[in-house]
Amino acid sequence: MTTNEQTVSGERADILDLLNTRRNFLRHTAQGLTDEQASTRSTASELTVGGLIKHVSTVEQHWGEFAQGKAATAPVEFTPDVVASWQDQFRIVEGETLADVLAAYDKVAAETEDLVRTLDLDAKYELPAAPWQPPGVFWTVRMAFLHIASETAQHAGHADIIRETIDGQKTMG
Structure with missing residues (x-):
């Protein structure tokens, strides 16, 4: 547990364990990398280890x-600035370091863990408008936390392939 060491059990403990396990796999891919390596495109993809951690x-x-009911439901207008901002979340930009990205990730993780401990997991909110999402779809807070774990696991796999291509290190195996 990252913050607020209050004891939790049952489903909340399972969600916290799932999130932490997936995050640790992702963090492991960055272990020992320089800023340059963390920004290295080592495959045909534009993805980098540092960029994936920043994105996640x-x-x-x-x-x-x-999960707190604060998500915007209005459609996003994909202006050049919005697209550029979206692209920048997949890379370490000028003035950022891998250490900065990892520290920001730890802060977000601690905030999420506090939410897992305190929010009503059965509360439902409409998913934000998106080109791939029809209107009127609702998710529980529980599903949002499970989705975070799923997204983290998927990108940890991407990062593992990138890292293995850089220097042969693998998260598992």
Whole structure:
């Protein structure tokens, strides 16, 4: 547990364990990397280890806002600035370091863990408007936390492939 060491059990403890396990796999991919390596595109993809951690942190923060009922439901207008901002969440930009990205991720993780401990897991909110999402779909807070774990696991796999291509390190195996 990252913050607020209050004892939790049952479903909340399971969700916290799932989130922490997936986050640790992702963090492991960055272990020992320099800032340059963390920004290295080592495959045909534009993804980097540092960029993936930054992206997962941003996604987790947004789902935490959703879980609190703060998510916007209005459609996003994809202006050049919005697109550029979206692209920047997948890379370490000028003035950022891997240490900065990891610290921000730890902060978001601690905030999410506090939400898991305190929010009503059965509360439901409408999913934000998106081109891939029809209107009128609702998720529980529980589903938002499970989605964070799923997204983190998926991107940990991407990061593991990128890291293995950089220097041969694998998260498992």
